[in-house]
Amino acid sequence: MSDLPLWRRLQPFVAVLLVAGLIGAPLWLVVVTAGKSQGEAIDPDFSLPSHWQLLGNLRQVWTDADVPAAFLGSMLIVVPTVVLVLVLGSMAAWVLARRTSRPIAVLYAVGISGIILPPAVVTVVLLLRQLGLAGTAIGMICVYLGIYLSTVIFFVTGFVRTIPESLEEAAQIDGAGPVLVFRRIVLPLLRPVLATATILICLYVWNDVFYAFFVVGGRLDTLPLNLFRVASAGLYLNNWNLIFAYVILMSLPLVAVFAVAQRKVISGITGGAVK
Amino acid sequence: MSVDLETPVPVRAARAPGPAPRVIRRRTHPMWFLFPAYAVLVVFFVLPTLFNFVYAFTDWSGFKSAINPVGFDNFTALVSDGTLFRSLRITLLYAVLVAVFQNVFGFGLAVLLERDTVVNRIARTFFLIPVLMSALAVGYVFQALLKPTGWLADTTWTLLVVSLIHAWKWMGLSMLIYLAGLKTVPEDVLEAARIDGASRWRTFWTIRAPLLAPAVTFTVATALLGSMNGFDIVQATTGGGPARTTEILNIFIYRTFGQGLFAQATTMSLVLFLLVALLAFPVIYLLRRRERIL
Numbered sequence: 213m214s215d216l217p218l219w220r221r222l223q224p225f226v227a228v229l230l231v232a233g234l235i236g237a238p239l240w241l242v243v244v245t246a247g248k249s250q251g252e253a254i255d256p257d258f259s260l261p262s263h264w265q266l267l268g269n270l271r272q273v274w275t276d277a278d279v280p281a282a283f284l285g286s287m288l289i290v291v292p293t294v295v296l297v298l299v300l301g302s303m304a305a306w307v308l309a310r311r312t313s314r315p316i317a318v319l320y321a322v323g324i325s326g327i328i329l330p331p332a333v334v335t336v337v338l339l340l341r342q343l344g345l346a347g348t349a350i351g352m353i354c355v356y357l358g359i360y361l362s363t364v365i366f367f368v369t370g371f372v373r374t375i376p377e378s379l380e381e382a383a384q385i386d387g388a389g390p391v392l393v394f395r396r397i398v399l400p401l402l403r404p405v406l407a408t409a410t411i412l413i414c415l416y417v418w419n420d421v422f423y424a425f426f427v428v429g430g431r432l433d434t435l436p437l438n439l440f441r442v443a444s445a446g447l448y449l450n451n452w453n454l455i456f457a458y459v460i461l462m463s464l465p466l467v468a469v470f471a472v473a474q475r476k477v478i479s480g481i482t483g484g485a486v487k
Numbered sequence: 488m489s490v491d492l493e494t495p496v497p498v499r500a501a502r503a504p505g506p507a508p509r510v511i512r513r514r515t516h517p518m519w520f521l522f523p524a525y526a527v528l529v530v531f532f533v534l535p536t537l538f539n540f541v542y543a544f545t546d547w548s549g550f551k552s553a554i555n556p557v558g559f560d561n562f563t564a565l566v567s568d569g570t571l572f573r574s575l576r577i578t579l580l581y582a583v584l585v586a587v588f589q590n591v592f593g594f595g596l597a598v599l600l601e602r603d604t605v606v607n608r609i610a611r612t613f614f615l616i617p618v619l620m621s622a623l624a625v626g627y628v629f630q631a632l633l634k635p636t637g638w639l640a641d642t643t644w645t646l647l648v649v650s651l652i653h654a655w656k657w658m659g660l661s662m663l664i665y666l667a668g669l670k671t672v673p674e675d676v677l678e679a680a681r682i683d684g685a686s687r688w689r690t691f692w693t694i695r696a697p698l699l700a701p702a703v704t705f706t707v708a709t710a711l712l713g714s715m716n717g718f719d720i721v722q723a724t725t726g727g728g729p730a731r732t733t734e735i736l737n738i739f740i741y742r743t744f745g746q747g748l749f750a751q752a753t754t755m756s757l758v759l760f761l762l763v764a765l766l767a768f769p770v771i772y773l774l775r776r777r778e779r780i781l
Contacts, residue, residue, distance in 0.1 A: 216687075223599070228610070231610045235613045235616060238632060239616070255635060256631040257635075304521045307517070310515075323524070328708070329767060332535035334744055336538075339538060354530075354531045357531060362528070422719060422741070439621070456627075466620075
């Protein structure tokens with residue numbers, strides 16, 4: 213089907229047209245609108261700004277919306293979440309993959325159920341209040357851990373099963389305990405799947421606004437929460453130039469990561485889905 | 488720490504399963520490695536979920552400090568004013584629409600961009616941009632884009648439009664998964680089909696499409712169940728409107744929570760949990776069976 217000579221010739225043009233129409237157009241709207249003055253941006257369209265003021269808009273958002281604080285808040289939550297979710301998740305996954313018994317199968321099923329089951333966003337707030345963690349970064353990190361550990365356990369358990377056990381046995385015969393075997397043999401072998409998980413978890417947590425609203429909303433600012441507040445507040449209502457300038461600012465870190473590790477991202481995203 | 492988990496399992500030497508007996512396993516792969524992860528899971532995931540089953544039957548609110556049991560009052564209130572079934576219907580419809588569109592678009596893109604040419608590789612990269620973008624940002628972009636058309640103010644068709652936006656954001660992910668699935672088809676099988684004189688069309692549908700089954704299972708399941716838990720895109724495009732016709736469960740939960748009606752929000756959270764759980768069991772079963780096959 214895809215080898216017909218005519219189609220072979222046409223296909224690149226179809227691909228370029230689709231990219232331009234489906235992806236290019238919305239992105240173009242973001243960039244030109246972010247470069248316009250407030251008056252010009254009231255009804256966003258595809259026209260070029262009469263006078264580019266992208267840098268000015270970025271600067272105004274940066275100071276008015278207090279982006280640096282929100283950026284720090286995001287980092288404060290994303291980094292510990294990713295580190296902890298990977299360490300705790302792969303520890304559990306290693307044992308889940310290597311031991312076979314009925315209870316282990318049940319534990320595994322419980323462990324991965326969070327991939328699909330929605331977290332109880334309302335009562336978790338009550339729980340955090342009882343634990344004295346309401347509105348804190350630690351509380352937020354714990355909630356994210358509870359939500360995303362299942363993803364890591366699912367991916368890593370599947371991966372560990374593909375690693376031959378003989379590598380571990382060699383170290384065990386030399387007298388290495390489980391901690392040493394895990395740290396020196398297993399963890400380094402897990403690098404590809406941990407790269408996958410890092411990317412996924414970063415993506416989810418960096419962009420999350422729903423869970424953050426319930427747990428730290430109003431107490432601690434993250435970039436998406438800040439964008440949400442800024443865009444829904446009367447202050448920026450219909451100030452599309454500033455909203456889109458914010459969108460650009462917020463997306464830059466992820467774009468940078470993607471540009472550096474594009475192949476990793478792609479293999480990462482697909483890695484767990486189709487083995 | 489978790490010694491109690493390690494009750495001795497009787498090991499029958501006659502049918503010792505697997506490469507190593509369980510007694511050794513217990514030393515080389517100790518159960519306490521599970522403890523930190525499961526402690527967090529139990530406290531911050533399982534416990535709040537159990538709380539759902541308790542606080543949905545109380546009058547917990549932001550207006551008073553006492554919390555009293557009220558039985559099924561929250562449910563009857565939500566059923567009698569029609570909110571419960573409307574939200575359920577909207578959420579299910581939204582999820583099905585998203586799953587269909589996301590997979591059709593993703594599959595189409597995967598087939599279109601399958602060959603490894605420079606143009607295709609660049610095109611694939613572009614289709615990944617929405618996947619990386621914040622869903623909230625995507626919502627604002629489309630709100631700006633579509634506001635003049637009035638498509639976001641139609642009580643019948645707006646849900647369809649929003650589900651298309653949701654599918655637009657995630658179609659790159661489905662595309663990648665389908666591309667990876669297409670690559671798993673062994674070249675010699677296709678070669679054999681070609682020698683046997685099968686047409687390209689026939690080869691595609693009888694050999695390649697069935698081998699895509701795991702990819703289909705995965706993306707359909709995640710799109711369906713993931714969008715039931717959706718929030719950002721709907722909130723940023725319509726906020727549940729017009730006239731609450733796009734108010735999926737999470738929008739309702741967000742709105743009532745903001746009003747201090749915590750018990751109502753909890754009740755809907757429980758409804759969402761039960762809805763997804765009901766649909767998830769067959770899905771988890773499928774995912775695990777696939778894992779055993781591969």
